[in-house]
Amino acid sequence: MGGSLLPGHLPHLARWALWFLKNDRSRAWRDNLQLVTKVDTVEDFWALYGHIKLASKLSSGCDYALFKDGIEPMWEDSRNRRGGRWLVSLAKQQRHSELDQLWLETLLCLIGESFEEHSGEVCGAVISIRAKGDKIAVWTREAENQVAVLHIGRVYKERLGLSAKTVIGYQAHADTAAKSNSLAKNKLVV
Numbered sequence: 398m399g400g401s402l403l404p405g406h407l408p409h410l411a412r413w414a415l416w417f418l419k420n421d422r423s424r425a426w427r428d429n430l431q432l433v434t435k436v437d438t439v440e441d442f443w444a445l446y447g448h449i450k451l452a453s454k455l456s457s458g459c460d461y462a463l464f465k466d467g468i469e470p471m472w473e474d475s476r477n478r479r480g481g482r483w484l485v486s487l488a489k490q491q492r493h494s495e496l497d498q499l500w501l502e503t504l505l506c507l508i509g510e511s512f513e514e515h516s517g518e519v520c521g522a523v524i525s526i527r528a529k530g531d532k533i534a535v536w537t538r539e540a541e542n543q544v545a546v547l548h549i550g551r552v553y554k555e556r557l558g559l560s561a562k563t564v565i566g567y568q569a570h571a572d573t574a575a576k577s578n579s580l581a582k583n584k585l586v587v
């Protein structure tokens with residue numbers, strides 16, 4: 398894990414928005430989504446990271462999402478509609494041992510534009526705190542762009558330090574949105 402980020406503006410002067418979702422079943426899903434703040438420097442990123450609760454301390458049903466400024470963290474956004482996600486599903490016991498480190502590494506992959514020429518395909522990332530097992534996902538904009546999706550998946554898996562025998566899958570949002578219960582099928586795996 399690792400990767401260095403020099404102080405100052407993020408690569409390509411990118412600006413990222415942090416969102417928080419608090420599960421309140423009496424309201425529509427998108428009404429539970431709140432924009433927290435936007436950052437465009439490495440210093441602001443660390444200040445924000447140090448100020449908010451660690452993901453592992455959130456209650457079940459909550460999400461954090463970090464998305465490029467202008468892209469809403471939902472399937473319906475025009476930049477997400479044709480896209481999908483690399484999904485890392487964690488076992489319950491990983492919340493205390495690994496979750497926060499995996500999420501921080503995910504954030505650093507995003508803001509450090511770690512996917513080289515394919516970083517433009519990345520829309521954001523989401524961490525979902527769930528009693529049944531937490532999830533972390535990287536969302537990309539075009540599920541049919543196999544070259545970019547595979548590159549992002551391979552780099553991401555390596556940056557997370559996942560073992561070769563751990564398999565992570567990529568699902569199109571259209572498939573996820575259409576399935577209400579069981580998991581959407583994987584279009585790709587790494």
Ligand code: MGP
Pocket residue numbers: 426427470471472473525527577578
């Ligand atoms: P979830 O939060 O992604 O997963 O979606 P969870 O809670 O682990 O549940 P599971 O179904 O994956 O087991 C939960 C529900 O939130 C979805 O079934 C949708 O009703 C709603 N939801 C989630 N997302 C990411 C969206 C979205 O982008 N748009 C809309 N309209 N609803 C969403």
